[in-house]
Amino acid sequence: MVAGGAALVFTGVVAAVPAGAAEGGVSFTRVSVNGGKPIVIGVQEEVEVHAVLRMTTKLRYDYGPTVFPYRGKTDNAETLQSSIITSDCKVVDRVNGICDFDEWLYIDPRNSDFGNEDAGTWRTAARVFLPGDAQDIDDVNLPVQVKRATRVTVDASPEPVAVGKTITVSGRVTRANWDTHTYQGYAGRTVSLQFKASGASSYKTVKTATSSATGALKTTVKAAGPGMWRWTYYGNSTSGAMSSTGDYVATQVRVLHSEVRRVLHSV
Template sequence: MRKARMGRTVWSAVAAGGAAVVFTGVAAVPAGAAEGGVSFTRVAVNGGKPIVIGVKEEVEVPASFRMTTRLKYDFGPTVLPYRGKLETGDRLYSSVITSDCEVVDKANGVCDFKEWLYVDPRSLDLGNEDAGTWKTAARVFLPGDAYDTDDVNLPLQVKRATRVTVNASPEPVAAGKTITVTGQVTRANWDTHRYQGYAGRTLSLQFKAAGASSYTTVKKATSNSTGSLKTTVKAAGPGTWRWTYYGNSTSGAKSSTGDYVAVR
């Protein structure tokens, strides 16, 4: 059974001169835990997009929310992904920075907050089975070792990052001749902290003609057991080729960089 992934939480004022406070979270419910008296609304995480995580790079996840309470609180509030039970389940974050309150209604204790949540796959006990749907919790710590934690009914998609490469040849090529386009699609393995070939994936081969502003799908191909791709097309004119993978419920979408082929 994987331990709850709780991280160091940093509350830092966005306004100049704001002092940072450091708090180390724990998974256990402390004595005097409180529910009620605090409400969280207008919660948005990562602009509604999936949280896509690789094997080394720390991911920054922006969030925003509104908190309403007349209660005093010790530390800045936060929203975060969780799985399992609200109080004791897994949390997915390494650190969090939350802004100071932007007052909306002082008399009723209404504040808007911005947040930056960081996920570092190198410091979390993250496994491949953790890809998928998570929930969102909102929490604030109150005086006397109490806190208020709510489920804000916002599902979050957490996905393994993919990488895609491309190579189109020959370069240049005569008009009407065959171009061979190869590449590879790989996916982050959170168990081994490496990228590995992603087999059986259907990718779109796309072309952007010289002078055009967008890509058009020309054909599709399926990756082999090592994630490799290969297909052929006829050279109709100069332009840029790329592979695009549209992702699935556990894997992020990704396009390769473009490979320009001159046609003479």
């Protein structure tokens, strides 16, 4: 394994290609970052992002290649990684210099340069370092979404409840604040209340609710049977999607007092 990102700085400035650098002679294809899914980042845990790429070149190179999210211009850009590890070449075509690579890119939200402004769409660059401090760096026309993680909680009560009676379902939706490294209430979000009946294989949306100024959620529904209740937030361009865990509510069949008296009288 090669520590291909050792010389890269977190959201720093990528050095411009030096005079006389051998730009060209390298092509990057089949690039994928995080399997095409958004990169969702919390407030404490370093995130590992898997990427793959194919490089074609007959030039000798010192180390790399690497792919990474960037903003700005490729020769003077902000980047988003704290470190990168690149695999050795997996030879596809030795004669034509074609190799496949795996890469592991790490993003640490605790870095002092990382903040809420980093959420959104980034572009992707691929680079390889050549002898004599030269490099080949290209935009690979691949947008990458970087999102703030969300959390959702749920509480359904009473437990148990009679069929047909009212259940109150509450909870809270919060979002990672990369400036303060805490989760804070996410106001004004449309969040789906979902139910999975006992024996069912999937949840179904029952209704939606809007979070309060503190991210609080609360609504009521009629109990139709036993099962799991949860809240699901589907995310947006800067915030990740998330579902709460399920809260199981058992139900009881109501027996009217008049029916009880009728049954006892007939005994």
